[in-house]
Amino acid sequence: MKKLVSLIALALMSQPALAEEAPKWSLAIHGGAGTLDPAQMTPDKRAAYEADLQKALDAGSKILADGGSAMDAIKAAIIIMEDSPLFNAGKGAVFTWDGTNELDASIMDGRDRSAGAVAGVKTVKNPILLADTVRTQSEHVFLVGKGAEDFAVSKGFAVTPPEYFATPFRREALERLKAEKLSALDVDHKFGTVGAVALDSQGNLAAGTSTGGMTGKRWGRVGDAPLIGAGTYADNRACAVSATGWGEYFIRVGVAHEICSKIRRPEPQCGVVESDDGVGGHVECRSFRALSQERAQAAADAVMADVKELGGDGGVILVTPEGHAIFSFNTTGMYRGRATSAGVREVAIFGGEEKASKTPDH
Ligand code: ASP
Secondary structure (H helix, E strand, O other): OOOEEEEEOOOOOOOOOOOOOOOOOEEEEEEEEEOOOHHHOOHHHHHHHHHHHHHHHHHHHHHHHOOOOHHHHHHHHHHHHHHOOOOOOOOOOOOEOOOOOOEEEEEEEOOOOEEEEEEEEOOOOOHHHHHHHHHHHOOOOEEEHHHHHHHHHHOOOOOOOHHHHOOHHHHHHHHHHHHOOOOHHHHHOEOOOEEEEEEOOOOOEEEEEEEOOOOOEOOOOOOOOOOEOOOEEEEOOOEEEEEEEOHHHHHHHOHHHHHHHHOOOOOOEEEEEEOOOOOOEEEEEEOOOOOOHHHHHHHHHHHHHHHHHHOOOEEEEEEOOOOOEEEEEOOOEEEEEEEEOOOOEEEEEEOOOOOOOOOOOO
16 A cells, blocks of 8 residues: 655745646736725726726736736736726825825735835836835845835836826825815725735735825825735735725734635645555645635635724735635725636626626535
8 A cells, every 4th residue: 555654845935735726827906995986987987997907807817827927917917007097006196195106015925925015115117016026136025215216226127207106186186185184085985006816827826916005194104005914915825815995904903914824724745655566656745625715705704804893994805726716895896806717707896796706616
């Protein structure tokens, strides 16, 4: 009889888990959650949001369908939303109290939990790429303000003029906030942060988030989006999460890490299986038990309920090693989309708009 004679240490990176289970790849994106009112949504506005969400979803899906990495897919999707003036990230970011646009972003690779983040950046067109460069080309995880911009220049990023990020719609929101002494929630109605999470066909997970924060922010306020564990988290043993919402609450709950820790499974264990004749053998990995879509959804919903309990609102997207692509939000809507190799492909805005799109259980 074959027996497992020795467990070998796993390589530094987590082994891809359940790589051959369907769906082989999976992608979810968001463009912010909030108190969205269907009555305020004109057909033109809706079409414009859906078109940009679809573009982002298509860009990420193509990479994954061609066998590309989860990291490349989430960057491609996020860049499209950063470049769109419709979302509160990159171009179209909200204004600070002082009339500037200060950008935050973070990214994490579920293979080795390497992460990069930047906050308070004013001159980088695509902050998600700078966050990724912090991850890959520095010994740090989180750079802020002028230091992050100096780092960007040292790595060859172009200096983008601040006017590029400014849009009349967001400037008007700041003016209204000041004139009518409103809160950011009153003027924004929604959090327009963008994010993407993916599982690739090698079984690796990745997550990224990019934002301008909240209208009228001051005193160097930073929300959850660039904080690893709050707005972004990825771990091959558990899930990849990106959040949008009232950042202070997401930080206090540690939303992204909290969801992943609820569904984290043990590392798959690999060992050498001797051949019957005792000569040679092969390596076999015992993969961990698959998680049902319902359990993954329940984990995300429980953490979002905790955010609500404290008084916060917003939403999350996540994917799991099984390929479940999940949304959870406690607002009336979340700009969102998901696509998988099993044929799911949809964008939605208000609650309950998805078609039945359960990924296969294992
Ligand atoms: N979470 C972001 C922040 O608090 C806002 C958003 O989701 O749009 O900065």
